[in-house]
């Protein structure tokens with residue numbers, strides 16, 4: 535089984551492979567790829583294995599005997615915080631430069647030691663080089679960011695909660711924070727929106743540039759609105775070296791308060807995949 539031909543999902547303590555072996559469009563096989571994880575909160579496939587955020591670790595798992603189950607487990611970096619379970623390291627996403635990017639929330643302080651370098655951070659975008667394993671802080675700030683999308687120009691966008699929901703992040707930037715201290719001598723960078731959608735908790739962002747959908751659905755950013763039960767849409771426009779974004783019609787709205795979209799991907803045949811899950815923690819509909 536090739537993990538590239540299946541869908542990897544994260545459950546509470548495990549990562550699972552969902553397969554459509556007879557290609558009828560429905561999942562018919564579920565294999566537990568790895569167990570014993572700690573609230574796995576990010577996942578990416580690449581370089582012959584699966585990268586998983588399982589705080590305090592970022593792991594690299596491989597299935598060397600092709601039985602569909604991981605049999606090697608490397609701790610790539612360790613020291614990610616476990617103070618706030620809904621601000622854990624998340625959204626592992628490959629960047630256009632080949633680095634693996636991820637996010638961490640402002641109320642989840644982390645300390646990583648690597649190659650005689652010391653990283654103390656909370657709200658931040660970090661990245662890891664897939665071959666050298668080098669860890670870097672790409673930029674800092676925002677709130678509880680979940681979801682990274684790169685547009686056709688390679689610019690990075692993230693969705694965040696409570697404060698403004700959409701941010702264009704650049705290397706070394708220091709962005710407005712929901713909480714916590716700024717580095718000294720910092721010029722604070724702001725979000726790229728002046729509007730809000732319904733409610734304030736966002737999770738998962740996607741830049742869909744396929745022509746499989748009509749033009750009005752393409753080359754926009756769509757964000758899961760987990761309290762609004764919908765997927766919001768914003769449209770980008772260039773402003774100098776950054777962007778501004780304006781709201782568009784929602785991509786979808788559910789009739790169930792437990793519909794909480796946390797991740798979006800472009801799937802086979804350019805289908806848009808939206809993963810809703812019921813959240814029972816601080817971001818659930820009863821919070």
Ligand SMILES: [Ca+2]
Nearest residue numbers: 554558560562
């Ligand atoms: Ca099937």
Ligand SMILES: [Ca+2]
Nearest residue numbers: 597601603605
């Ligand atoms: Ca195996």
